[in-house]
Amino acid sequence: MNLQNLITWNKLKNGFLFVFGFLLSPLCWWNDLIFNLPIAYGFGKLISLFSADLLIPASIVGYWLSNIVGIILMQLGAVNFIKDKSEEESNLSKNIWVGIGTSTAFTIVAVILWQNNLLDFALPSFLTGSIL
Template identity: 45%
Template sequence: METRRVKGGFLAVVGFILSPLSWWNDLVVNLPLAYAFGVGVALISRDWFLPGVIAGYWLTNVVGFILLHKGAIDVISGEAKPYTTHSLAKDFVISIGYTGLVVVLVVFGILTVPDSILSALGG
Protein backbone atom coordinates (compact mmCIF):
# COMPACT_ATOMS: atom_id res chain seq x y z
CA MET A 1 0.00 0.00 0.00
CA GLU A 2 2.79 2.45 0.84
CA THR A 3 4.63 1.69 -2.41
CA ARG A 4 1.52 2.66 -4.36
CA ARG A 5 1.30 5.94 -2.45
CA VAL A 6 4.95 6.80 -3.04
CA LYS A 7 4.59 5.95 -6.72
CA GLY A 8 1.38 7.98 -6.82
CA GLY A 9 3.12 10.95 -5.22
CA PHE A 10 5.89 10.78 -7.79
CA LEU A 11 3.38 10.55 -10.66
CA ALA A 12 1.39 13.47 -9.23
CA VAL A 13 4.49 15.68 -8.99
CA VAL A 14 5.60 14.86 -12.55
CA GLY A 15 2.01 15.35 -13.74
CA PHE A 16 1.76 18.72 -12.01
CA ILE A 17 5.00 19.85 -13.63
CA LEU A 18 3.73 18.84 -17.08
CA SER A 19 0.16 20.07 -16.59
CA PRO A 20 -0.89 23.66 -17.24
CA LEU A 21 -1.88 24.05 -13.57
CA SER A 22 1.43 25.61 -12.57
CA TRP A 23 2.00 29.16 -13.79
CA TRP A 24 5.64 28.58 -14.73
CA ASN A 25 5.50 25.20 -16.45
CA ASP A 26 4.73 26.37 -19.98
CA LEU A 27 7.81 28.55 -20.24
CA VAL A 28 10.16 26.20 -18.36
CA VAL A 29 8.91 22.72 -19.31
CA ASN A 30 6.10 22.39 -21.87
CA LEU A 31 7.14 24.93 -24.50
CA PRO A 32 10.73 23.65 -24.64
CA LEU A 33 9.45 20.05 -24.94
CA ALA A 34 6.87 21.05 -27.57
CA TYR A 35 9.49 23.08 -29.43
CA ALA A 36 11.92 20.15 -29.44
CA PHE A 37 9.15 17.89 -30.70
CA GLY A 38 8.31 20.42 -33.44
CA VAL A 39 11.96 20.73 -34.49
CA GLY A 40 12.24 16.94 -34.59
CA VAL A 41 9.18 16.69 -36.80
CA ALA A 42 10.47 19.57 -38.98
CA LEU A 43 13.49 17.43 -39.86
CA ILE A 44 11.08 15.33 -41.91
CA SER A 45 9.36 18.37 -43.42
CA ARG A 46 9.78 22.01 -42.43
CA ASP A 47 6.02 22.48 -42.98
CA TRP A 48 5.36 20.09 -40.11
CA PHE A 49 6.94 22.38 -37.50
CA LEU A 50 3.69 24.04 -36.36
CA PRO A 51 1.70 20.78 -36.24
CA GLY A 52 4.63 19.19 -34.40
CA VAL A 53 4.75 21.97 -31.80
CA ILE A 54 0.98 21.72 -31.33
CA ALA A 55 1.10 17.93 -30.99
CA GLY A 56 4.03 18.14 -28.57
CA TYR A 57 2.25 20.75 -26.48
CA TRP A 58 -0.96 18.69 -26.38
CA LEU A 59 0.98 15.62 -25.41
CA THR A 60 2.78 17.32 -22.52
CA ASN A 61 -0.45 18.76 -21.15
CA VAL A 62 -2.57 15.66 -21.57
CA VAL A 63 0.13 13.39 -20.16
CA GLY A 64 0.53 15.85 -17.28
CA PHE A 65 -3.17 15.74 -16.44
CA ILE A 66 -3.26 11.96 -16.72
CA LEU A 67 -0.25 11.52 -14.43
CA LEU A 68 -1.55 14.09 -11.95
CA HIS A 69 -4.99 12.50 -11.83
CA LYS A 70 -3.68 8.95 -11.55
CA GLY A 71 -1.05 9.90 -8.97
CA ALA A 72 -3.49 11.84 -6.81
CA ILE A 73 -5.93 8.93 -6.81
CA ASP A 74 -3.16 6.54 -5.76
CA VAL A 75 -2.08 8.84 -2.93
CA ILE A 76 -5.55 9.75 -1.62
CA SER A 77 -7.63 6.65 -2.15
CA GLY A 78 -7.33 3.41 -0.25
CA GLU A 79 -7.56 1.39 -3.46
CA ALA A 80 -6.39 1.74 -7.03
CA LYS A 81 -8.97 3.20 -9.43
CA PRO A 82 -8.79 3.12 -13.24
CA TYR A 83 -8.33 6.27 -15.31
CA THR A 84 -11.66 6.63 -17.12
CA THR A 85 -12.50 7.77 -20.63
CA HIS A 86 -14.40 10.69 -19.09
CA SER A 87 -11.28 11.84 -17.24
CA LEU A 88 -9.22 11.59 -20.42
CA ALA A 89 -11.82 13.58 -22.37
CA LYS A 90 -11.86 16.33 -19.74
CA ASP A 91 -8.06 16.53 -19.66
CA PHE A 92 -7.96 16.67 -23.46
CA VAL A 93 -10.50 19.53 -23.70
CA ILE A 94 -8.55 21.61 -21.17
CA SER A 95 -5.36 21.04 -23.14
CA ILE A 96 -6.98 22.24 -26.36
CA GLY A 97 -7.71 25.56 -24.66
CA TYR A 98 -4.03 26.11 -23.91
CA THR A 99 -3.07 25.16 -27.45
CA GLY A 100 -4.40 28.46 -28.76
CA LEU A 101 -1.55 30.26 -27.02
CA VAL A 102 1.07 28.08 -28.68
CA VAL A 103 -0.51 28.61 -32.11
CA VAL A 104 -0.41 32.37 -31.59
CA LEU A 105 3.29 32.18 -30.61
CA VAL A 106 4.14 30.28 -33.81
CA VAL A 107 1.92 32.39 -36.09
CA PHE A 108 3.53 35.61 -34.84
CA GLY A 109 7.04 34.19 -35.22
CA ILE A 110 7.90 33.98 -31.54
CA LEU A 111 8.50 30.22 -31.92
CA THR A 112 10.31 29.27 -35.13
CA VAL A 113 12.72 26.65 -36.41
CA PRO A 114 16.17 28.25 -36.47
CA ASP A 115 18.04 27.60 -39.72
CA SER A 116 21.19 26.89 -37.70
CA ILE A 117 19.55 23.92 -35.97
CA LEU A 118 18.19 22.46 -39.20
CA SER A 119 21.49 22.89 -41.04
CA ALA A 120 23.47 21.45 -38.12
CA LEU A 121 21.23 18.39 -38.12
CA GLY A 122 21.37 18.04 -41.89
CA GLY A 123 17.77 19.17 -42.51
Protein backbone atom coordinates (compact mmCIF):
# COMPACT_ATOMS: atom_id res chain seq x y z
CA MET A 1 0.00 0.00 0.00
CA ASN A 2 1.31 3.40 -0.95
CA LEU A 3 1.34 5.93 1.91
CA GLN A 4 0.71 8.77 -0.53
CA ASN A 5 -2.58 7.15 -1.60
CA LEU A 6 -3.69 6.77 2.03
CA ILE A 7 -2.93 10.33 3.11
CA THR A 8 -4.10 12.91 0.63
CA TRP A 9 -4.63 16.63 1.05
CA ASN A 10 -8.39 16.09 0.86
CA LYS A 11 -8.31 13.49 3.65
CA LEU A 12 -6.17 15.75 5.84
CA LYS A 13 -8.55 18.66 5.25
CA ASN A 14 -11.60 16.54 6.06
CA GLY A 15 -9.88 15.05 9.10
CA PHE A 16 -9.18 18.57 10.36
CA LEU A 17 -12.81 19.55 9.75
CA PHE A 18 -13.96 16.53 11.74
CA VAL A 19 -11.62 17.22 14.70
CA PHE A 20 -12.44 20.95 14.75
CA GLY A 21 -16.15 20.15 14.48
CA PHE A 22 -15.86 17.62 17.30
CA LEU A 23 -14.22 20.23 19.53
CA LEU A 24 -17.10 22.64 18.87
CA SER A 25 -19.86 20.02 19.07
CA PRO A 26 -21.77 19.01 22.19
CA LEU A 27 -20.27 15.52 21.83
CA CYS A 28 -16.98 16.67 23.34
CA TRP A 29 -17.56 16.80 27.10
CA TRP A 30 -14.74 19.18 28.03
CA ASN A 31 -15.01 21.66 25.16
CA ASP A 32 -17.47 24.13 26.65
CA LEU A 33 -15.08 25.88 29.03
CA ILE A 34 -12.32 26.11 26.43
CA PHE A 35 -14.20 26.70 23.16
CA ASN A 36 -17.96 27.12 23.21
CA LEU A 37 -18.50 29.38 26.23
CA PRO A 38 -15.79 31.90 25.21
CA ILE A 39 -17.24 31.94 21.68
CA ALA A 40 -20.75 32.36 23.08
CA TYR A 41 -19.65 35.10 25.49
CA GLY A 42 -17.77 36.92 22.73
CA PHE A 43 -20.86 36.73 20.50
CA GLY A 44 -22.98 38.00 23.40
CA LYS A 45 -20.57 40.87 24.12
CA LEU A 46 -20.56 41.86 20.47
CA ILE A 47 -24.36 41.92 20.30
CA SER A 48 -24.61 43.64 23.70
CA LEU A 49 -22.84 46.66 22.20
CA PHE A 50 -26.25 47.50 20.75
CA SER A 51 -28.14 46.84 24.00
CA ALA A 52 -26.76 45.63 27.33
CA ASP A 53 -29.93 43.58 27.90
CA LEU A 54 -28.97 41.32 24.99
CA LEU A 55 -25.83 39.85 26.62
CA ILE A 56 -27.44 36.68 28.02
CA PRO A 57 -29.86 35.99 25.13
CA ALA A 58 -27.12 36.59 22.55
CA SER A 59 -24.72 34.37 24.51
CA ILE A 60 -27.29 31.58 24.42
CA VAL A 61 -27.69 32.07 20.66
CA GLY A 62 -23.88 32.13 20.25
CA TYR A 63 -23.59 28.88 22.22
CA TRP A 64 -26.29 27.32 20.06
CA LEU A 65 -24.59 28.48 16.86
CA SER A 66 -21.18 27.17 17.94
CA ASN A 67 -22.72 23.74 18.59
CA ILE A 68 -24.48 23.77 15.22
CA VAL A 69 -21.29 24.71 13.41
CA GLY A 70 -19.44 21.96 15.27
CA ILE A 71 -21.91 19.24 14.35
CA ILE A 72 -22.09 20.33 10.72
CA LEU A 73 -18.29 20.50 10.39
CA MET A 74 -17.98 17.09 12.01
CA GLN A 75 -20.57 15.58 9.67
CA LEU A 76 -19.04 17.13 6.56
CA GLY A 77 -15.54 16.10 7.58
CA ALA A 78 -16.54 12.51 8.30
CA VAL A 79 -18.68 12.06 5.20
CA ASN A 80 -16.09 13.60 2.89
CA PHE A 81 -13.25 11.67 4.55
CA ILE A 82 -14.95 8.39 3.74
CA LYS A 83 -16.16 9.33 0.25
CA ASP A 84 -13.69 9.72 -2.57
CA LYS A 85 -16.01 11.83 -4.71
CA SER A 86 -17.63 15.06 -3.61
CA GLU A 87 -21.24 13.89 -3.30
CA GLU A 88 -22.12 15.88 -0.18
CA GLU A 89 -24.28 18.38 -2.08
CA SER A 90 -27.21 15.95 -2.04
CA ASN A 91 -26.95 15.49 1.72
CA LEU A 92 -25.88 19.02 2.68
CA SER A 93 -29.38 20.20 3.59
CA LYS A 94 -29.99 17.00 5.56
CA ASN A 95 -26.70 17.50 7.43
CA ILE A 96 -27.59 21.09 8.22
CA TRP A 97 -31.04 20.17 9.54
CA VAL A 98 -29.67 17.33 11.66
CA GLY A 99 -27.04 19.70 13.04
CA ILE A 100 -29.64 22.36 13.82
CA GLY A 101 -31.97 19.85 15.45
CA THR A 102 -29.41 18.18 17.70
CA SER A 103 -27.75 21.46 18.67
CA THR A 104 -31.12 23.03 19.45
CA ALA A 105 -32.10 20.10 21.66
CA PHE A 106 -28.77 20.22 23.49
CA THR A 107 -28.98 23.99 23.99
CA ILE A 108 -32.56 23.77 25.31
CA VAL A 109 -31.51 21.13 27.82
CA ALA A 110 -28.50 23.22 28.90
CA VAL A 111 -30.65 26.35 29.37
CA ILE A 112 -33.28 24.42 31.36
CA LEU A 113 -30.57 22.96 33.61
CA TRP A 114 -29.05 26.42 34.07
CA GLN A 115 -32.42 28.04 34.83
CA ASN A 116 -33.11 25.37 37.48
CA ASN A 117 -29.66 25.91 39.05
CA LEU A 118 -28.48 22.43 38.09
CA LEU A 119 -25.63 23.89 36.00
CA ASP A 120 -23.34 26.51 37.46
CA PHE A 121 -21.75 28.81 34.90
CA ALA A 122 -19.80 30.79 37.49
CA LEU A 123 -16.11 31.09 36.72
CA PRO A 124 -13.78 29.12 38.99
CA SER A 125 -11.83 31.20 41.47
CA PHE A 126 -8.50 30.62 39.69
CA LEU A 127 -9.94 32.39 36.61
CA THR A 128 -11.35 35.36 38.49
CA GLY A 129 -8.14 36.16 40.34
CA SER A 130 -9.70 35.89 43.80
CA ILE A 131 -8.10 33.69 46.43
CA LEU A 132 -11.30 32.60 48.16
